[in-house]
Amino acid sequence: MLRLFNIDNDMLKEQTPPEDLLKQAVATATWIDAHDPSDIERSQLQAFLRTTLPESDDVEEIESSARYFTDNIGIHVRSLFLAQSEGRHYTVTVAFILQNERLITLREGNLADFRLLRMRARHGQVKARSPQELLVIMFEQKVENLADALEDIHRKLEDVSYLVLEVLDSDLEDAIDQLAKLEDSNGKIRLCLMDTQRSISFLQRHLRNHPDLQETAREIMRDVDTLMSHTTFLFDKINFLMDSTQGFINIAQNKIIKIFSIAAVVFLPPTLVASIYGMNFQHMPELDLKLGYPGALVLIVLAGIAPYWFFKRKGWL
Numbered sequence: 001m002l003r004l005f006n007i008d009n010d011m012l013k014e015q016t017p018p019e020d021l022l023k024q025a026v027a028t029a030t031w032i033d034a035h036d037p038s039d040i041e042r043s044q045l046q047a048f049l050r051t052t053l054p055e056s057d058d059v060e061e062i063e064s065s066a067r068y069f070t071d072n073i074g075i076h077v078r079s080l081f082l083a084q085s086e087g088r089h090y091t092v093t094v095a096f097i098l099q100n101e102r103l104i105t106l107r108e109g110n111l112a113d114f115r116l117l118r119m120r121a122r123h124g125q126v127k128a129r130s131p132q133e134l135l136v137i138m139f140e141q142k143v144e145n146l147a148d149a150l151e152d153i154h155r156k157l158e159d160v161s162y163l164v165l166e167v168l169d170s171d172l173e174d175a176i177d178q179l180a181k182l183e184d185s186n187g188k189i190r191l192c193l194m195d196t197q198r199s200i201s202f203l204q205r206h207l208r209n210h211p212d213l214q215e216t217a218r219e220i221m222r223d224v225d226t227l228m229s230h231t232t233f234l235f236d237k238i239n240f241l242m243d244s245t246q247g248f249i250n251i252a253q254n255k256i257i258k259i260f261s262i263a264a265v266v267f268l269p270p271t272l273v274a275s276i277y278g279m280n281f282q283h284m285p286e287l288d289l290k291l292g293y294p295g296a297l298v299l300i301v302l303a304g305i306a307p308y309w310f311f312k313r314k315g316w317l
Helices: 019-028 039-049 112-122 131-165 172-205 211-276 292-314
Strands: 002-008 011-015 031-035 068-070 075-085 088-098 103-107
Touching (some): 002 039, 075 112, 075 131, 075 172, 103 131, 112 131, 211 292
Antiparallel strands (some): 075 088
16 A cells, blocks of 8 residues: 655645546655555556565565665665554564655554554644655654553553562462563564664764754664663563562472472371381281270371471471
8 A cells, every 4th residue: 555645834744646646646745655565556666766676575684784775766774663463562674765855665564653643644743844854753753652662561560560579379370471471572672772773873874964853863862772771671670570470489389399298297107107017927016905906096196296296396387
């Protein structure tokens, strides 16, 4: 799908041209957003740009030379964005092509950052004077959304912390599952922040003629540095809660093993007594005693009570 936007009176506005005027609208658009483009739409863009658009495998390459470069088409930036599906986060790479008069984005998947930008554009809330400023605005909004995602993780961690440290008989296995998901999300957010650092650093070298955008880029870098520190804090807290949860599970397991161990020791002396008097020798003095059977029973009971009393006195129970 191709979405077209123009800048009118320093405001970003979405265009919906009829099919017969689509080619002309593409040529005059300030921002062309290619969201999961069809083969026909890719062909139209390639004919317009007079170049081949990158495929998915090319976009996912991680080396800097493949993600940040310039050519006769324009400035190319491929940046990771955070997406969410079925309660789990994942990353999507967006390819940006920045030219003097337009910005082209090529992406797969439905990203909240772009939905929010379109909604703000419909309400006349996106003020931009050039494609360069629009690209910086996109990264600024991206960092804000990553900050919101970190706040959500922090709130969820507070809930898990209460569950693990304060709730008696809580489901610790469920807590481990929640912590694992939060750790994965925090890692993906950190990855997006690191990628944003590289993207902004590359753009700063190509925005020297735009001092106002340079200042905005520096503010974004400061925000990213702060958020990077926050992800480190969240990693530490997740690791602490994971260690605490595993420690509580080990304590509960040790209590069970302790019960079985004490039970085995308590029943060992009575078993010894019963084993002795269960032997089938012909000459056993106690066999002639009238009170031998009840005496043996009393001895078995005393042999069981004695170790229990000893453990109790020692404070092992």
